[in-house]
Amino acid sequence: MVKDNKPMNNTENDFVFGMHTVTELLHGDRDVNKIFLQQDLNDRNASTIKKAARQRHVQISTVPKSKLDSLSNSGNHQGVVAAVAAYQYATVDDLFAAAEAKEEDPFFIVLDGIEDPHNLGSILRTADASGVHGIIIPERRQVGLTQTVAKTSTGAIEHVPVARVTNISRTIDELKERGVWVFGTDMSGDSLWQTDVTLPLAVVIGNEGKGVSPGVKKHLDGQWTIPMRGHVQSLNASVASALVMYEVYRKRMN
CATH class of the missing domain: 3.30.1330.30 (Ribosomal protein L30/S12)
Known part of the structure; x- marks a missing residue:
């Protein structure tokens, strides 16, 4: 206490x-x-x-x-x-059910310590637009489903299930046991443009400043990087997640 x-x-x-x-x-x-x-x-x-x-x-x-x-x-x-919570959370099983209802391979976004409610709202909005079946967030050191998040999402909060879990690393292990491949975003990873996304998939997006935490990285199947040619080699969390989501959407639709 x-x-x-x-x-x-x-x-x-x-x-x-x-x-x-x-x-x-x-x-x-x-x-x-x-x-x-x-x-x-x-x-x-x-x-x-x-x-x-x-x-x-x-x-x-x-x-x-x-x-x-x-x-x-x-x-x-x-x-x-x-x-x-102003909005009720889903369970991880609910996320799998959402994918099954659409007869699609699961595609989840896992957020590792996103603290800005505007980022979470923007991520929800893009997730809805790009066909993500659900978002997973930790209970601690992470913004939840607040009214600011809801407002920023412009209604997407009502359509994208969000599961809140006690331990992200343990949840990643459970996803892998259920046949989901789990990747994280990192500057030293493989190019996002050259990845195979035609499989059950979850992508971990890290904290706005620190990225994916070291403890979580140990549980990943691999890491992806977003190719950049500018001087600033980092992106806002909502922008990075949007690029990942639309790359998966583009490849799955082709």
Whole structure:
């Protein structure tokens, strides 16, 4: 459990508050981003919420009552507020089902630590346009499905399933076990233009500044690079993913 004094933009989350309501929420299926507990709250109900949150791997933050008053618009929060996803996440099985419904080989985008909501929104928009069957994101160190993402996606968020997973590396291994080839983008990889994309495929797009993390790279089948001839040998994450998605789309349509 951590103390949390950072401001939170209320337009990025939906908030649920009250002991009974939050307890029921944690025992349901809706995605929960974070639990805010009032400082020095140590009664039985608080212990129950802490236990349920930990079982679901939901971060718990201790905050002053004033922050809870702000998050709940001075509602009767009883010392607890939950930040929940504005949009429901899919499962990895849902992504496979989307490909199967179209009678196509799976094509997924895996995002490794994308932090800018505008990038995620743009990626969703291009994914919808290029026939991607779904996007996979990690629970931590990654922007989720917020209202800013939804607005930037111009509606694509309603059509492209997004699965949020606990561990990207483990998920990559599971994809490979199900017959999916997994590649990442990297400056030292093979040329994107010379790759075979006519197979079940997932492509990992890395963080805006750091790229694909070293731990994730160990689980890849290979790496692709986007040929460039300019002086700046890097691209914005949403631009890089768009080039990858349309190259796969172009080759699969030919």
